Amino acid sequence: MSKKNALVVGVTGISGSNVADHLLANGFTVFGLARRPPQDRKGVTPVAADLMDPASIAKAVAGLDISHVYFCTWARQDTEDENCRVNGAMLRNLLDAVTQTSKPDHVALVTGLKHYLGPFESYGKVKPDTPFREDQARLPYQNFYYVQEDILYEAAAQHGFAWSVHRPHTLIGWALGNAMNMGVTLAVYAAICKETGRKLLFPGTPQQHEAVTDVTDARILARQLVWASTTPSAFNQAFNIVNGDVFRWRRLWATIGAHLGVEVETYPGHPTPLEQQMAGMDATWDAIVTKYGLQSYKLSTLASWWHSDADLGRELETFTDMTKSREFGFLDLQVTERSFTDLFDRLRAEKIIPPASAG
CATH class of the missing domain: 3.40.50.720 (NAD(P)-binding Rossmann-like Domain)
Known part of the structure; x- marks a missing residue:
């Protein structure tokens, strides 16, 4: 090369x-x-x-x-x-x-x-x-x-x-103003819940709450992209790319709530979409931005309710095989909990969401 x-x-x-x-x-x-x-x-x-x-x-x-x-x-x-x-x-x-x-x-x-x-x-x-x-x-x-x-x-x-x-699969990672970033959407959702005294309610279907699934950290996607484009033995192939572990939202939801400092609501057994939960919250978010001295992004720039609702509203099992990628030599693994917590920590450090001590 x-x-x-x-x-x-x-x-x-x-x-x-x-x-x-x-x-x-x-x-x-x-x-x-x-x-x-x-x-x-x-x-x-x-x-x-x-x-x-x-x-x-x-x-x-x-x-x-x-x-x-x-x-x-x-x-x-x-x-x-x-x-x-x-x-x-x-x-x-x-x-x-x-x-x-x-x-x-x-x-x-x-x-x-x-x-x-x-x-x-x-x-x-x-x-x-x-x-x-x-x-x-x-x-x-x-x-x-x-x-x-x-x-x-x-x-x-x-x-x-x-x-x-x-x-x-669903991409988790640092990017602002992106229509497909569930991680930022959930961080903003949690901040609004915490500030307004709500509990963090999983918005999706029972199938997504209970089933095995996976996600893709944007950093592991980047590593695979560069690996595949510079490794001749991997040329001319299609590859799945996910973190390499699996999880159930019922457990990860508690981890997200704990890291963002907001109590988790008991799952009611049916969807409660974020677009419904967060309707009319633009002024509330603007007030949060002012109160905590955050960067002045609009709610619609940071949160993509529709896309997270689409992901979490599936009624079928969704997870991915990484065998082919590993057989070709890409062995990277990303722990999914850290995909979320690393992102949340950076969002705090960059003053996109309130500090851990808020509320």
Whole structure:
């Protein structure tokens, strides 16, 4: 590997931000692409582009000699047909532009477990066997993950680069303003509960409360992405990526409550979605920010009630097999409790949520 010039697409998101950090720690030159990339991100050269505008991307990557691409973004649409059209075009436009000016060695694509569960509008209609394995057949529904994979395979064959596909479960880690970050959402939820005298009520289904499940720390995803893109024996493969342990929410919920200093409510045996519990809490959050001198983020920027409700509202068992990844040589393990507690500690240190002594 002669060059180590990485383009991280979606550098402001939870997966992109963490992979950028890991690439920098491993000696890469990192270019961070987003519509509005941060200008003050240490070590990351900002690249501004709209992935739906081919001319915008071509201008942005002109002159960059990119060896590794990490595609870590998506745009949610109202229907899966639109998801396929838009997210497929985003990846195709990016690859077309990069391969015009560079000869990348490797392109990594981040998707997720909807590969096995189906898109939101067909979610769980077919109940796949668990744990999910990479060799399971595609489901008989439209799915933008499948569209993106096929675009990746076609471009790799045409331009001669290696590829990898990474399928995380729910991502836990440091990122603000991300629509899919359950860890930050639960931390904000707990802060509101504590301040208003509520108990921490698990919002999901009995199946999620009781069943074995898993999650993906954004840091272990980043490590797998860089490993797969720099290990020739792992080229041209799809890999699941989760922490490597399993848990039940009924136990982890108590750990979360204890670490955030809020009493846990007895589970009532039915869902009580966060969107319902937290309706009308914007002014309450603003008051918490003022009271504790927190950074002035709006509630809607930090908390993604709908996404956490979707994850915790599943009515089917969901966990993932990591055997293939281990057989290929990726042996990392992340303890899930620490995924949450490390994040909560950083959120306190960065003044995103109140200090431990609050309340």
